Amino acid sequence: MTLERCGALWGRAAYFRREARVGTYIIRRFFLMLLTLFGISLLIFTMLRLVPGNIADIVFNAAGMIDVAEKAKLEKELGLDRPIPVQYVEWVSGLARGDLGYSYVSEKPAIDEILPRIPITAKLAGLALLFAVTFGVPLGVISAVKQNTTLDYVLRVISLSGLSLPSFWLGLLILMAFVAYFGAIPIYTNPPKGFWNTLWLFSIPAMAVGFRSSALIMRLTRSSMLEVLRQDYIRTARAKGAPARTVNYRHALRNALLPVVTVIGIEAAFLMGGLIVTETVFNIPGVARFLVEAIRWRDYPIVQNLVMFVAVVAVSINFLIDLLYAVLDPRIRYAS
Amino acid sequence: MSIIDLPVETETADRPESVWSKIRYHLGAHPLGSIGAAIMAVFVFCAVFADFISAYSPTATDATVRLLHPGAGHVLGTDQMGRDIFSRIIYGARISLAVGLGSTLLGSLFGVALGLTSGYVGGWVDLVIQRIIDVLQSVPLLVLALVMAAALGPALDNTIVAISIPLIPYTARVIRSNTLALREQPFVEAARAVGMSEFRIAVRHVLPNTIAPLIVIATAQLGASILTEASLSFLGLGVPEPHPSWGRMLSESAAEYVRTAPWLVIFPGVAISLAVFGTNLFGDALRDILDPRLRD
Numbered sequence: 001m002t003l004e005r006c007g008a009l010w011g012r013a014a015y016f017r018r019e020a021r022v023g024t025y026i027i028r029r030f031f032l033m034l035l036t037l038f039g040i041s042l043l044i045f046t047m048l049r050l051v052p053g054n055i056a057d058i059v060f061n062a063a064g065m066i067d068v069a070e071k072a073k074l075e076k077e078l079g080l081d082r083p084i085p086v087q088y089v090e091w092v093s094g095l096a097r098g099d100l101g102y103s104y105v106s107e108k109p110a111i112d113e114i115l116p117r118i119p120i121t122a123k124l125a126g127l128a129l130l131f132a133v134t135f136g137v138p139l140g141v142i143s144a145v146k147q148n149t150t151l152d153y154v155l156r157v158i159s160l161s162g163l164s165l166p167s168f169w170l171g172l173l174i175l176m177a178f179v180a181y182f183g184a185i186p187i188y189t190n191p192p193k194g195f196w197n198t199l200w201l202f203s204i205p206a207m208a209v210g211f212r213s214s215a216l217i218m219r220l221t222r223s224s225m226l227e228v229l230r231q232d233y234i235r236t237a238r239a240k241g242a243p244a245r246t247v248n249y250r251h252a253l254r255n256a257l258l259p260v261v262t263v264i265g266i267e268a269a270f271l272m273g274g275l276i277v278t279e280t281v282f283n284i285p286g287v288a289r290f291l292v293e294a295i296r297w298r299d300y301p302i303v304q305n306l307v308m309f310v311a312v313v314a315v316s317i318n319f320l321i322d323l324l325y326a327v328l329d330p331r332i333r334y335a336s
Numbered sequence: 337m338s339i340i341d342l343p344v345e346t347e348t349a350d351r352p353e354s355v356w357s358k359i360r361y362h363l364g365a366h367p368l369g370s371i372g373a374a375i376m377a378v379f380v381f382c383a384v385f386a387d388f389i390s391a392y393s394p395t396a397t398d399a400t401v402r403l404l405h406p407g408a409g410h411v412l413g414t415d416q417m418g419r420d421i422f423s424r425i426i427y428g429a430r431i432s433l434a435v436g437l438g439s440t441l442l443g444s445l446f447g448v449a450l451g452l453t454s455g456y457v458g459g460w461v462d463l464v465i466q467r468i469i470d471v472l473q474s475v476p477l478l479v480l481a482l483v484m485a486a487a488l489g490p491a492l493d494n495t496i497v498a499i500s501i502p503l504i505p506y507t508a509r510v511i512r513s514n515t516l517a518l519r520e521q522p523f524v525e526a527a528r529a530v531g532m533s534e535f536r537i538a539v540r541h542v543l544p545n546t547i548a549p550l551i552v553i554a555t556a557q558l559g560a561s562i563l564t565e566a567s568l569s570f571l572g573l574g575v576p577e578p579h580p581s582w583g584r585m586l587s588e589s590a591a592e593y594v595r596t597a598p599w600l601v602i603f604p605g606v607a608i609s610l611a612v613f614g615t616n617l618f619g620d621a622l623r624d625i626l627d628p629r630l631r632d
Contacts, residue, residue, distance in 0.1 A: 160617060295483065
């Protein structure tokens, strides 16, 4: 056997081993994801059962009724008389079948309450993320390239204020501006007609939510860029006489974007927090405001399924980002 | 020139390298951080001396002075129940600071315990703790705090607990990774060689070396928990009456008074933003100082 052939065989074997390793990595991550989701379901379920008194007590206290037989009947109807582990198994097996139970408040199937509200929140989240990335990444790069100039200081203070303003207050300020200029506030309770009208109406709250995310992305892009700009290969590129633009945008930015991708993913999953308050401020009938309403009403079938839904979205995005990372950064593929 | 500069440089290099002296030394070099520290100082001052600063009770209602414009007497105006906004904001600093400090300390306590155990003990203990951290970290902060707050019921101490739980995983992660690195250091081996118990090594030798990253992350969390308290109270699931909370002041005034009484909306928001902004400025400077890896 010639040396080259030997080398080629070795190379193929290494290739397959590597592929196998990537495969096991993905499978391992997938099972960890399932384990995490199982943990989350346990956490939510026990948390909601920590509350002294169940829905039956609350309904009875609110209505001023004291008929014990009536209350027992209601508890039986809602399945609250069974032991807690049984209730948990019923909930999870229901989830697997796509049966989420019934809302206590509207008495409609929970899935019919949740599903129609998701597109509204998804549109809002998508727009907010788009806003955050289109402003965050370029401004972060500019801030890093112009480090310690006045522009850098101004951008840094703006981004820090983005992390300090409560998004509900920003939303309220925007509403006040609307009142001042248009004499009315935008209405979301009837779904807006037409693409441009929808885009215009939704981009207002999306900006209120996205400001924080864009500030976060900007800060991370800046520090990641600064880290990369200190590397030896950047100095080499500069020493070779490569133009500053090429070094900054072709050599540095491509490498600096990796951690930024992770943060964008985490932000996408965690936008829910900002959406909750913003949907409340703007009175948008989305899934985030619905969660708060369900919590206020102690409508637990809705609450536990919604939080589970949020967690599934967050965990899946994290999983996808991990995969994307392995694709984008060969070092991770080879190392794991 | 360089000869004249030299002694000055050696003098600074010879400074004792304790955490606090580093902070003092660097504050001068970080004007933004000093501004942040000043804002925080004002905020703490208001919280501590609220009784002396405000002329009115934050909870006393007076139907004769409803919705007064800001002006003489009531500097920032009054709300729909005739309560003085300025007094409520000053007393609100107390609530924000109590919840912010309380939940950060509580979260750090659990986070340090979990992170240190996880990193130092390793093995299956590490695996189990890591999964718990994964679970806590997969639910967005505000969602977890919201469900916790609802489950525990509206009270000041419950709000503190509800906000501290989502903070745990972040602290635990940082402490764990630091502990993993410290565990392999020669001084740990030396301590073991002289017959020190593992618990003592972990608490007396490893833990003090994680103090710098702990301070950095705790300062960042202070701002985050003040914001979360405001959001929870805004949604009506945070600190209950009669405590004057900035977040709840906004929720009470939000819907109706955006049009008619903008001062009810503006001032509490300014208070929240300023307090968090100051904390963030200070925290950023601290991170630059204590985490040399990130220093520009």
